[in-house]
Amino acid sequence: MKIALVSxxxxxxxxxxxxxxxxxxxxxxxxxAGRWYRLGLAYDSPGFVRYRSRLTISMGTVELKENGNxxxxxxxxxxxxxxxxxxxxxxTSVPGVLTYYSTRHRRVKDVTVVETNYTxxxxxxxxxxxxxxxxxxxxxxRTEKLRADVMEKFRAYATAQGxxxxxxxxxxxxxxxxxxxx
Numbered sequence: 001m002k003i004a005l006v007s008x009x010x011x012x013x014x015x016x017x018x019x020x021x022x023x024x025x026x027x028x029x030x031x032x033a034g035r036w037y038r039l040g041l042a043y044d045s046p047g048f049v050r051y052r053s054r055l056t057i058s059m060g061t062v063e064l065k066e067n068g069n070x071x072x073x074x075x076x077x078x079x080x081x082x083x084x085x086x087x088x089x090x091x092t093s094v095p096g097v098l099t100y101y102s103t104r105h106r107r108v109k110d111v112t113v114v115e116t117n118y119t120x121x122x123x124x125x126x127x128x129x130x131x132x133x134x135x136x137x138x139x140x141x142r143t144e145k146l147r148a149d150v151m152e153k154f155r156a157y158a159t160a161q162g163x164x165x166x167x168x169x170x171x172x173x174x175x176x177x178x179x180x181x182x
Contacts, residue, residue, distance in 0.1 A: 023096025040139030
């Protein structure tokens with residue numbers, strides 16, 4: 001009986017936390033499309049610790065597809081060169097909330113555009129259902145450098161979501177990938 005009550009309480013808490021994550025009001029996917037740079041990442045996965053020092057700014061493009069879904073191509077530089085990965089996001093009935101299947105984690109993840117002004121920055125929260133609720137908070141910019149107050153907004157939001165300060169990263173710039181158009 002105690003285990004059942006604890007389980008129900010935990011489920012209610014997680015549902016309540018998830019419900020508090022709201023997408024950008026009146027989110028406009030067409031305005032969101034285009035080039036973005038990932039300038040910040042809050043991620044506290046123990047498996048990610050060994051890669052933190054290698055993280056650099058990455059560039060991506062968000063493209064709308066005819067079927068209503070979204071294609072996001074991300075370019076990053078590693079020790080073996082420039083690499084691109086294409087993610088297919090499915091739109092949901094809630095503007096600003098998308099889903100995609102993570103082949104690495106073998107599960108569907110929700111992606112919520114929490115805040116954006118479309119021309120400068122976007123705060124994006126990615127989380128798994130029925131697991132740790134907030135797995136990543138990312139800061140994207142239309143350019144490779146953002147104002148200090150936007151960077152602080154990202155750090156404050158990630159901290160408010162429960163990320164320890166040492167898991168909130170603002171990586172250095174990387175070499176340009178020739179295929180990224182940078």
